[in-house]
Amino acid sequence: MNYIKAYAPATVANVACGFDIFGFAIEEPGDIVEITRTERPGIVIKDIFGDGGRLPREASKNAVTGVMLHLVEHLGLADFGAEVVLHKNMPLGSGMGSSAASSVAGIVALNALLDEPLSRNELLRFAMEGERIASGSAHADNVGPALLGGFVVIRSYDPLDVFTIPFPGDLYATLVHPDIEINTKDARYILRDEVSLKDTITQMGNVAGMISGLMQSDYELISRSMVDVIIEPVRSILIPQFGMVKQAAIEAGALGCSISGSGPSMFALSRGADTAQKVAKVMAEGFKQVGIDAHSHVSAINKTGATILEQA
Amino acid sequence: MNYIKAYAPATVANVACGFDIFGFAIEEPGDIVEITRTERPGIVIKDIFGDGGRLPREASKNAVTGVMLHLVEHLGLADFGAEVVLHKNMPLGSGMGSSAASSVAGIVALNALLDEPLSRNELLRFAMEGERIASGSAHADNVGPALLGGFVVIRSYDPLDVFTIPFPGDLYATLVHPDIEINTKDARYILRDEVSLKDTITQMGNVAGMISGLMQSDYELISRSMVDVIIEPVRSILIPQFGMVKQAAIEAGALGCSISGSGPSMFALSRGADTAQKVAKVMAEGFKQVGIDAHSHVSAINKTGATILEQA
Known part of the structure; x- marks a missing residue:
């Protein structure tokens, strides 16, 4: 060959x-x-x-x-x-x-x-x-x-x-990339080295819920578990419109929405391709409202x- | 009635x-x-x-x-x-x-x-x-x-x-109570309020592994995930013989061994009742070596x- x-x-x-x-x-x-x-x-x-x-x-x-x-x-x-x-x-x-x-x-x-x-x-x-x-x-x-x-x-x-x-078959991802850039090293640098024990427990509970929700095809549990109390509150500061875009995704039916990797892209998970498409639309619009071009992708896992x- | x-x-x-x-x-x-x-x-x-x-x-x-x-x-x-x-x-x-x-x-x-x-x-x-x-x-x-x-x-x-x-059907617990007493409030008081981000990530990985291992009946994954880098290193100080008893349990075939609740009881999980019985024996002996009476229980979940x- x-x-x-x-x-x-x-x-x-x-x-x-x-x-x-x-x-x-x-x-x-x-x-x-x-x-x-x-x-x-x-x-x-x-x-x-x-x-x-x-x-x-x-x-x-x-x-x-x-x-x-x-x-x-x-x-x-x-x-x-x-x-x-x-x-x-x-x-x-x-x-x-x-x-x-x-x-x-x-x-x-x-x-x-x-x-x-x-x-x-x-x-x-x-x-x-x-x-x-x-x-x-x-x-x-x-x-x-x-x-x-x-x-x-x-x-x-x-x-x-x-x-x-394993994960449920009807799980779709929306990935929206706003036309701004964040350096991965910077995104890591702004994180705190220490986490409160309380937040650690909250995050562990959500990790357990996420795995269990995915493996049992429990979309509600997946949704409740898509909560990040450690990283998102810090890194989201680097993404203009983060709060508004996230809220729009949830209101459009997403199970949850957060930062993809170290950003600036944001992702959402939804049940069904139609919902994921609607979520993509409102997320991209959220960025465009402040003059940031955004490209969205909708895909099965x-x-x-x-x-x-x-x-x- | x-x-x-x-x-x-x-x-x-x-x-x-x-x-x-x-x-x-x-x-x-x-x-x-x-x-x-x-x-x-x-x-x-x-x-x-x-x-x-x-x-x-x-x-x-x-x-x-x-x-x-x-x-x-x-x-x-x-x-x-x-x-x-x-x-x-x-x-x-x-x-x-x-x-x-x-x-x-x-x-x-x-x-x-x-x-x-x-x-x-x-x-x-x-x-x-x-x-x-x-x-x-x-x-x-x-x-x-x-x-x-x-x-x-x-x-x-x-x-x-x-x-x-869900959990695998052949999972057995060993619970060993050494005849000493720890106040739950004290056991909580000695914990640090802050955890390093590194330890938080390690612990989250083990939480994910534990849930996945239990749900997929993957005993090896359960075993690798029974690791506590946050609480056990602190609380185990309150339990005489902790390290020796834990090591004896692992050597006797336990998947893992740690503190039960806030202690002083220790537990182990094993595949099969026979192994859990062997584990109970060596754990109780570990305490008795230093003159501490210990009562052990072996049970399915x-x-x-x-x-x-x-x-x-």
């Missing part, structure tokens, strides 16, 4: 109450990576489309090729050579798991080109390295769902313990994660 | 990672309450057995009769009269949910005597008042499982949101909660 084209989806990390431990994948948008084997050893970036020239072109500094170099080194393939093309189909620094989608598409493409030496679960550590290259911290709450699909729990980082849980689109 | 005899079981609150939000009931031991209707209005305590004379005999100050007075007042039954007998079958201040078992047996007995004006879920608030009378704080993590049975989650106190979750034993 000499050519692979792979796709990995956008993802929503944190999911209200589950800071650093919950994430889910949506169906679209997503990034595409093409890899073509070359005679000459070494991995090089041939082209990046859709990033406005902002991503590094040097292979070791770019998340996509950076994770590929790690995998090639891990497998001891000193002679391996490839040219890589990345198609960015979502904005950088958006809270939609942009870097994760690229890293995961890259690592899945390379693994396929090499005839699947590693399982999806084994690829997770490599994809996490892409997050370290992109944002300085090897988080799994975007790469986990981008790779595995579904609703993902990161129980522990040390040792790494990641699993998917992605069940498969990254996929191979073409091979030759 | 003029006479009721009701039973409510011992319970394990917190269950390692779920401080204030998790609890489960065991089958035995449990407290028994007998109520006999009287012509004369008012609720009086006729006898209490097994408390060594330590519980208050004045109706409004005793948790059992205190909750009954609340219910009678709530129902507007000014003429109601009854004599109450309480049989304590577990030690006070043991971390086994002693006051909860008494309050729940009392409220369930009274509700049955009055021909079930309230549902089990509606009785929860009254039973919680018993906890306030006994310990100053209306917690639900013992009264919830004593009343409803099974594995209970308290998602929220305000508004009260309590539900049970109680599926029904409080029950009516006799009526006439």
Whole structure:
């Protein structure tokens, strides 16, 4: 095999109450990576489309090729050579798991080109390295769902313990990206290092409710559990119109609404595609009222994660 | 109906990672309450057995009769009269949910005597008042499982949101009570008011893992999730031999082992009754090595909660 084209989806990390431990994948948008084997050893970036020239072109500094170099080194393939093309189909620094989608598409493409030496679960550590290259911290709450699909729990980082849980079939996500940018490092920096025991207990209760609601298809319980008393009160300050947009989403029928990842995108979960569409409309309007352009996406929860689109 | 005899079981609150939000009931031991209707209005305590004379005999100050007075007042039954007998079958201040078992047996007995004006879920608030009378704080993590049975989650106190979750059929509890006493108020007082964000994330991951493991009958996941980085490191200082007893339980095959409620009792969960028995033996021996008598109980998870034993 000499050519692979792979796709990995956008993802929503944190999911209200589950800071650093919950994430889910949506169906679209997503990034595409093409890899073509070359005679000459070494991995090089041939082209990046859709990033406005902002991503590094040097292979070791770019998340996509950076994770590929790690995998090639891990497998001891000193002679391996490839040219890589990345198609960015979502904005950088958006809270939609942009870097994760690229890293995961890259690592899945390379693994396929090499005839699947590693399982999806084994690829997770490599994809996490892409997050370290992109944002300085090897988080799994975007790469986990981008790779595995579904609703993902990161129980522990040390040792790494990641699993998917069942979720109801009629659960739809709305993802709205306002045209402003937040740096992931800044979004982390403003968080307090300490949490009150009271808030910790509240958040644990909501985490328990969220897992139980998802696994038992109890939409009301999911709705009651989509409450974040720790992170959202701090980070929402960085998002103009946050309170108004959230309220509009709830009034339009969303089960809950919060910040996607470290923002500025906001997400909502709804029962049924129609409600999710209505929610998308009012959320985008909320941003537009103050002159901020907003792009919305409505999607079922992605069940498969990254996929191979073409091979030759 | 003029006479009721009701039973409510011992319970394990917190269950390692779920401080204030998790609890489960065991089958035995449990407290028994007998109520006999009287012509004369008012609720009086006729006898209490097994408390060594330590519980208050004045109706409004005793948790059992205190909750009954609340219910009678709530129902507007000014003429109601009854004599109450309480049989304590577990030690006070043991971390086994002693006051909860008494309050729940009392409220369930009274509700049955009055021909079930309230549902089990509606009785929860009254039973919680018993906890306030006994310990100053209306917690639900013992009264919830004593009343409803099974594995209970308290998602929220305000508004009260309590539900049970499925658990694997081969899950057995070991409960070991060392013959020392810890005051619940003291056990709460030594806790820090603040928790690091890092520990909060770790604990949330374990809460998610515990719920998912229980609901999917994944014993390994239950085992990995029975980790408490917030409360156990502080409270375990109050329990002599804690580390040694816990390690012995794990080595004997327990999925996990921690403090039951606010202690000093310790509990373990195991797959299968045989393992739970072995675990009980080594845990009790651990205490006896330093001259502390310990009583152990092995039980399946109680599926029904409080029950009516006799009526006439």
